[in-house]
Amino acid sequence: MKKLNLLLLFIVGTVITTFAQMPGMGGGGGGMRMGGGGFPGMMNQQQQVPQEEIPRGSAKISGKLIDSTTNKPVEFASVAVYDKNNKVVDGAMTDMNGAFTVKNLAKGTYKVVGSFIGYKNVVIGKIEIKANKEEVNVGSLLMATDTKVLNEVTVTGQAALIEDKVDRLVYNADKDITSRGGTAEDVLRKVPMLTVDMDGNVQMRGSGNIKVLINNKPSSILATNVADAIKQIPADMIKSVEVITSPSAKYDAEGTAGIINIVTKKNNLQGLTGFVNGGAGWRGANAFGNINMRKKKIGTSLNFGGNSSYNTPSNGTTSRNSSVRGVETTFNQSDESNVRRLFANTQLSIDYDINSKNSMSLSARYGLGNFNTTGVQSSLLKTISGSILQQFTQDTKNIRDNKSVDLDFNYTKTFKEQGHELAFLAQHGRNVRTTDFTNARLGLPFNKSNNDGINSESTFQLDYTYPFKKNIFEVGAKYILRDVTSNFDFFNWDNNSSSYIIQPSRTNNFSYNQDVAAAYSTLTIALPKKWGFKAGVRYENTQITAKFQTSDKPILIPAYDNIIPTVTVSKDFPKNHKIKFSYGQRIQRPSLEFLNPFVNYADPLNISYGNPLLKPELSHSFEFNYSTFFKANSINVSLFRRFTDNNITTVRSVDDKGIVTSTFDNIGKTNFYGGSVFINLQPTKNLRIGGGTNITNNLLSGSIVIPVLQTDNTYKSTVVAISNEGWNANVNFNASYTFTKGWGAQAFGFMGSRQIQLQGYQGSFRFYNLGAKKDFKNKKGSFNIGLDNPFTSSLKIKGETSDPTFKSANTRYIYNRGIRFSINYMFGKMDFNGGSMFRSKKKVSNDDAKAGEGDSSGGGAQQPAAGGGRPR
Secondary structure, three states, rough: HHHHHHHHHHHHHHHHHHHHHHHOOOOOOOEEEEOOOOOOOOOOOOOOEEHHHHHHEEEEEEEEEEEOOOOOOOOEEEEEEOOOOOOEEEEEEEOOOOEEEEEEEEEEEEEEEOOOOEEEEEEEEEEEEOOOOOOEEEEEEEEOHHHEEEEHHOOOOOOOOOOEEOOEEOOOOOOOOOHOOEEHHHHHHHOEEEEEEOOOOEOOOOOOEEEEEOOOOOOOHHHHHHEEEEEOOEEHHHHEEEEOOOOOOOOOOEEEEEEEEEEEEOOOEEEEEEHHHHHHHHOEEEEEEEEEEEOOOEEEEEEEEEEEEEEEEEEEEEEEEEEEEEEEEEEEEEEEEEEEEEEEEEEEEEEEEOOOOEEEEEEEEEEEEEEEEEEEEEEEEOOOOOOOEEEEEEEEEEEEEEEEEEEEEEEEEEOOOOOOOEEEEEEEEEEEEEEEEEEEEEEEEEEEEEEEEEEEEEEEEEEEEEOOEEEEEEEEEEEEEEEEEEEEEEEEEOOOOOOOEHHHOEEEEEEEEEEEEEEEEEEEEEEEEHEEEEEEEEEEEEEEEEEEOOOOEOOOOOOEEEEEEEEEEEEEEOOOOOEEEEEEEEEEEEEHHHHHHOOOOOOOHHHEOOOOOOOEEEEEEEEEEEEEOOOOOEEEEEEEEEEEEEEEEEEEOOOOOOOEEEEEEOOOOOOEEEEEEEEEEEEOOOOEEEEEEEEEEEEEEEEEEEEOOOOOOOOEEEEEEEEEEEEEEEEEEEEEEEEOOEEEEEEEEEEOOEEEOOOOOOEEEEEEEEEEEEEOOOOOEEEEEEEEEEOOOOOOEEEEEEEOEEEEEEEEOOOOOOOEEEEEEEEEEEEEEOOOOOOOOOOOOOOOEOOOOOOOOOOOOOOOOOOOOOOO
């Protein structure tokens, strides 16, 4: 631990010292100079004109970059505009149609240079702008391929680990060598504004009410339990993670805290290309591969892979004192367990360019996984006087299997004007989840339970985008059909017949159907003096039916309507400073995990189940954001506040027999405010340092029903108001260095305070890892090594739960010190002729169902054996 503290102190000192010495950050010196972002021809410039010295106007230069061989657009190429003194004035990047527009130009004579890797620069000079509001269209500029560039180009420096974009923060996971060989859980722990506890429960700025997407769309793998799902995705499969804290009305209204989008890797080169990687370590092993092929208008991509984990033990203790209806009990429990996980996934995508204005794509994904936990649990429940109520030691085996299928269809039509398009999207997903447990005592079977849950979801979506002048109008509609079923049973072992006997009172089938119809409209306006305004409104109607098999009458759940407004105002200042204010409403519908009435009796003294009568949450969110960048450095500061009604909260209670029941209810209200700071610095070409902190204050209030002693010595169920308030904070640091001859090293550390809950808190935790890599001489692959918590044998996490009738304390020990090795290799022939392999496609993005709170039962709440245990 001393070594970790010294490392963190060194990183903090370096950040502060470097920040203090950065040009333009003090004394009015320097500042950001135009053209530092890599426009063509700028690397050899010795002089760059400061932004404030460049004459500005309202004229424009527009055009297109076209591949001279295939006559297709060149996407994401750089375009720079030079004045008569051959100095860079401004620049832009081409869109998916190869179009570009450079704005805010004054009268004068200019030169335009287009550049992209694999092509020769295209230059057009002596462009006359005679009026301040004139728009000059240079037409289509043909770019010829340049194979010599591919053979001679040398890439130096490092790509940014974190990027601060207009509406989201992007963590480029493929630049992080410490996560290689791990899972998405390891990646998300390093993303600013996110916290992932040791059970894999994800929070954004202290709230678990978020939506997680894969490639901008929901996935059936995430439909039931996010904490389990992120353990199934290999880290080597992830390109980046996007954090969207203030989604516009175009996004589904779900996720009161925001949206997390996991972007997987794709190879955008022509011909036959791909890569494979694999690794193994003390705690787990993984393998992943990708093959891409394109010929003429058709492209295909195949991803396949899997991972497993083993040697992941934990143990813990729980103690509890309670007084219910005059009965005082004490409870003590200890447990030891080990988890083995295995996951496999494959996805096939087909992309077809019908013509230059129409395209379509199809994709299919199949995944399967299992999570098996075995352990021994010892429990003692007795009265305060010492009379034993229950005492046992049992061997428990939990089996959780899931199989998921996603089918996607996308059609996009573009029009002549840049950004003008129509898109139709459809998706069908199905997740089959099995949750079984078996208990044995004294070497004999005792009881068992099975729960089979199916989550089926079909979505149809239509989006239309129309740009006019400097403004953008968007309108769209969506329809979602969800069908959820849960079949559960319970068996006791009968010694006389040596067989399991079903218990009808604990056996049932549950069905839940939810249809959501939505429509939205947004308007983005570019105002004078670099002010920006974006407003939108979204309407959603939700229809619900639910029924138990043993009942002739359906559960009455009324339909509801929501009108969701969003507003964002932004202002760009000189020297790359920007401020933004946003307001929005969000709703949070409960998912199967919260609704499933399956009662989990794996621990008969700590039972759990879901609540099919849950209502959606509704929140109001305000955010102020400031960001700036200078050279390769960036700073992001934000302040936020959120109010939530009908907060879906875990509720625990104890009966007069000393048994704890855990479920969910809409009893909570939250008043949440805080701030975050993130700094990303590159003091030298080879060194990058970053760090950030989130600080929040959370006030939770609600009411619970408890028995209260009356004056006549009887007990009456009484509603009692409870509340809890406290500060949560976390800090993370990262540092990386690129050496010569393909060597690189990276370090990461995280420390999080305890998390406030309505009935107590979840304990603080910390972790850190180190990594190193060595690229092969031919740049076709690399060898990586990672160390997780190398100087810490175990992590100790404490938690507490209480109300006026009981108080429970638990301690858990997690053993995750480990080492892992991985190797990856790229193959195939890269060909830039013919454009990118896959166009950027819109995706179906359902994000209106609250998911995950650390439940590993497949439905209903679950209290881990040693306590604790939560997620467009």
